[in-house]
Amino acid sequence: SQMSVFTNLSDQDVKDILGYVKAEWKKVETAKASPAGAAAGGGAAADSGPSNVMLLGLIGVIVVAFLVILILNKVIGTLERLLLQKQGILPEDAEDTETNKPAVDRLATVKILAKNKKFVFFVVLCSVIGLGSWTWVTLWNTNVHQGYQPVQPIKYSHQLHAGAMKIDCQYCHSGAYKSKHANIPSLNVCMNCHKVVKTESPEIQKIYNALGYDKETQKYDSTKSKPIQWVRIHNLPDFAYFNHSQHVKVGGIRCQTCHGQIQEMQEVYQYSPLTMKWCIQCHKRTEVNYKGNAYYDRMTDVHDRIKRGEKVTAASLGGIECGKCHY
Incomplete structure (x- = not known):
């Protein structure tokens, strides 16, 4: 043209x-x-959205839970060892078997952990949370082309x-x-x-x-x-x-x-x-600027009718407008 x-x-x-x-x-x-x-061409930073915050929160919960379980297991192990020493089952000068444990016993430790219900429950819980979070974020971003x-x-x-x-x-x-x-x-x-x-x-x-x-x-x-x-x-x-x-x-x-x-x-x-x-x-x-807008005068009238106890139908709120049902 x-x-x-x-x-x-x-x-x-x-x-x-x-x-x-x-x-x-x-x-x-x-x-x-x-x-x-020169720095103006970078563009505006896009909002990362609530999904990333939720994911970081879940990761934080998992890390804290893992640390708590480690501490509790350590405390429980110490209490059990003290109890065995008090009962005379374990000598008081017994060395920590964990520090000098042979490499062969590592496999035995893994088997023990596999039979530990608390450990298995924690691993399964972390897996479910991680997989669920990944699924949620993936589905949330399906067909979203931000950036x-x-x-x-x-x-x-x-x-x-x-x-x-x-x-x-x-x-x-x-x-x-x-x-x-x-x-x-x-x-x-x-x-x-x-x-x-x-x-x-x-x-x-x-x-x-x-x-x-x-x-x-x-x-x-x-x-x-x-x-x-x-x-x-x-x-x-x-x-x-x-x-x-x-x-x-x-x-x-x-x-x-x-x-x-x-x-x-x-x-x-x-x-x-x-x-x-x-x-x-x-x-x-976003607040509606209704001042000087004749369209919202009808809305004000509807609110006044509600206060007076009068009937307000869907049609009063624009329910019979063509665009409500027909694209």
């Missing part, structure tokens, strides 16, 4: 735009040269555009405000800037090649154009419904809430787990 024509821009407007681009580009070069700018970072056909830097240049996310992803999908911007959106910003870059050249654009003649050849095969990063199951505009426009949720510090990412990766639990936790802690 060809670049949009802005006939309303005067020559002075164009000069102002070019001056702004040059000034911002100097800021980018300065940011790259500074240590803070997924595929190689894209064009190395687009959000750190440069959204971070250093401070381009609003919705300039490129305009669908996030008015549509279910945030959409991938078409190349004519890229050309709104890169027809003027002619920085020599192999990645920008890929845009020109995909459009069949000749930067020397500034003309398009539709016979040479070809689509760019972007690799999708964020995928939800078919049965899950998510609407960007509902969250961005109505809820006022920032992009970083789900996508992390996108303005610091050199290459985009999946920041959040996008699991049902993760969504529910966000819905539970």
Whole structure:
């Protein structure tokens, strides 16, 4: 698609735009040269989640239980030896047989441990806990692609555009405000800037090649154009419904809430787990701004009816809305 024509821009407007681009580009070069700018490409750290905490807790319990059993066995052995010495069965000057035990007796020790019900129970308990924890973590992370970072056909830097240049996310992803999908911007959106910003870059050249654009003649050849095969990063199951505009426009949720510090990412990766639990936790802690919203006036009316003891049906709470049953 060809670049949009802005006939309303005067020559002075164009000069102002070019001056702004040059000034911002100097800021980018300065940011790259500074240590803070070099460290900004690391991206936001993903939350390890409650599963790792639970696993570490179980490991800690196992270690503590093992130490307690060792101490108790040592105490019990000492008490038994003192009792045998008191009864005259074992001489008081008897040496500790454990320290001078021949290597041949090690196998006998293993057999004794195998017959020890407490030891066997502890080993079985640790095995069950370990296997159960591994199974839980494995099942929990099934089809969870947190951290997924595929190689894209064009190395687009959000750190440069959204971070250093401070381009609003919705300039490129305009669908996030008015549509279910945030959409991938078409190349004519890229050309709104890169027809003027002619920085020599192999990645920008890929845009020109995909459009069949000749930067020397500034003309398009539709016979040479070809689509760019972007690799999708964020995928939800078919049965899950998510609407960007509902969250961005109505809820006022920032992009970083789900996508992390996108303005610091050199290459985009999946920041959040996008699991049902993760969504529910966000819905539970996010307060609803009901002031000035006519939709919640009905909810307030329902609460008043409950206080008066009147009947409140499912229909009063939106139970007959089409979307409640039909996707």
